[in-house]
Amino acid sequence: MKEEPSILIIDDEAPILRILRSALKADGYQVAEASTGAEALSLVAQRTPDVIVLDLGLPDMDGKDIIQKLREWCDAPIVVLSARHDETERIAALDEGADDYVTKPFHMGELQARLRAALRGRARRDSLRHFRTRGLEIDFDARRVSIEGQEVKLARKEFDLLRALAQHAGQVVTHKQLLAAGWGGTNTDTQFVRVYIGQIRQKIEADPSAPKLILTEPGIGYRLIEEE
Amino acid sequence: MLENHHWRRYLPYLQAVLIVALATCAGYAWSLLPDARNLSLVFFGAILVTGAWLGTRPALFAAVLAFLAYNFFLIEPKMSLRFAAADVLAFVAFLVGALLVGALSGRLSDRAREATHRLRDVSVLFEASRDLARALHPEEAAARLVAQIERGGADAAVWLGAPPRQVLASYSKARAQEADTLALQVSRVLAGDDKPGSAPALYRLAIGERVLGAVALWTPTGEAPAPRWMDAMLELGAVAIDRARLIKEVAEASLVAEKEGLRTALLSSLSHDLRTPIATIVASATALEEHDAKFDTLTRLDMLHTIQQEGDRLNRYVSNLLEMTRLESGALQINKVVMSPAEAMASALERVSGRLKDRRVLRMFDAAAAQICVDPVLIEQALINVIENAAAYSPAGSTILTSIKPDRESVLLSIEDEGAGIPVADLDRVFDRFFRGRSDRRGAGVGLGLSVARGLIEAFGGEIKAVSPAAGGKGARVEIRLPAYASLEEPG
16 A cells, blocks of 8 residues: 555535544545535546545535546545435445445544555455455455365355455445346345345354354445454 | 195094094995984994094094084985984084093093103114214214204204304204304304294203303204204203313323423433433543643543443434434335344344443344344344343343244244343333333433334334343343245246
């Protein structure tokens, strides 16, 4: 990772903006700020940041529209801030091209972890050959999975889903994205994603009733825990 | 109807004519016999029959007829009216007989008729009182009163309230226009200035001194005397209207009381439970700002930790208040999907794991339990609320047992704690808004958690209930029953 990654924070609430600025500066980011969608778009046009934090409740523009506009010529990862109850809005944001989300109120550590995962994700996604987290190891080329050194047999679709999660480790992967990864389309019922994730958990989780590797993001998708 | 009525009035006279005609035929046949005597007795008999059967007037009418027929057909010279002095005696006898028998039988039949009428009145009134008693609103009572009066063959209109603001509450359809024009008279009747009038007759509806309204009555023949049962009917109407008014007042009063109670509870909850975390946060933050140098690292961390915890707590309160408001206003958007109950429970437990650090959490998830069809975010919220409630009312170090098992056509999720339990009387009330257990208040919320949980579970077509003591003889168990959902077949 290059030193001093640049970050653009788009939020209209001054106190949040202030806290984020201090915390992220302390964390080693070059911070730029925007409090409206229009301002954000013009900033991004001048200089593309490495990562973007976007509050979905901006006064001048709908969050989805901003993501859409940003995605026209900017592929920097976007982490969305949203209220806990707006999961439809969150799903829409992810569908439009946002990479992850944090619900407000958030713990700073949580946001920082999401940002790190987002910055890492892009570079890693395509070149990833091998993945390891908390005793779980995945060899992508050999399609081999092991837990604490013990090999685990996964069915083809189970492996495809786990690979999709691992490629986005630390980040949310939506039901839709998992459907695409496992079934090659989104015409299947998301219920099957749930069933398959259940099966994967049976095989890789120490206690499937208390999953520690694949976490559920209710209504949105799943997140594979990343070892940092 | 009216013509029919007139015709009925003359029927007895027609019958009298028939009886006399029969008697004449019989007498005439008798007179043809060689030794015919006392022919007048045949007619006398006819008069007695008429009197006994039809009453005095038809009997007198029959007497006159009989005398004429007797004279005309049977007294020599036949087929002519010629009066002799002796005939006067027969005529007087006929009349006296008619009067006596008529009066006697009239009295009897009057009494019989009266008894029949009374019976009918009683049954009409009985029906009416049963019907009127069903009214829950004064207007409904008025409508039922009009309907009952119509059943009795009259038209009516009912006003409710005191003058000059009495309202025409109900009326017979045929009298709509007339009823409208009566406002002034009704006012006067209600004010007591006017005697109950006629055409239409106006009556006051009152219980004792209290005037409830007025009734206008149109009898079928336009005659002034109303049906005999009318007084009793109006009395019943007044009672029913008064009763309905009281019911309405009681209902309104309890509604106001409930709203008032809710507002008080909300205010006290806002003032105490929301202010406490705010006060803690502000106090800690200002302490850190002003005395930073004096604190050691541990104290500083402790204060920061407090700020974080209280912030989280505040967030939970506000979330539940928001959820409650959405539930009650019907603004809650529910996106149901089919999912495994174990996933919902695990996800809820994961989210509250930070607050369950000093509890032992047991999971008994039966893999045979079917899928459920719920909103994944909201079911998590509901389960979190139940789990947090279990944590709030049980001591540190105790066990929280979560279980999922199939139960006939449903799935049973339960959360059991080892706390003080819930008194039997409170088992239902724990799901009421702002209800809080009396025992350990430490960590307890605004009393919205279980109430929100119930609202959500019911929105998914499920049920929630509390059982106490739980299996171990202590603590409480909250059981959530959700409809089982069949799994889909996987394509290709």
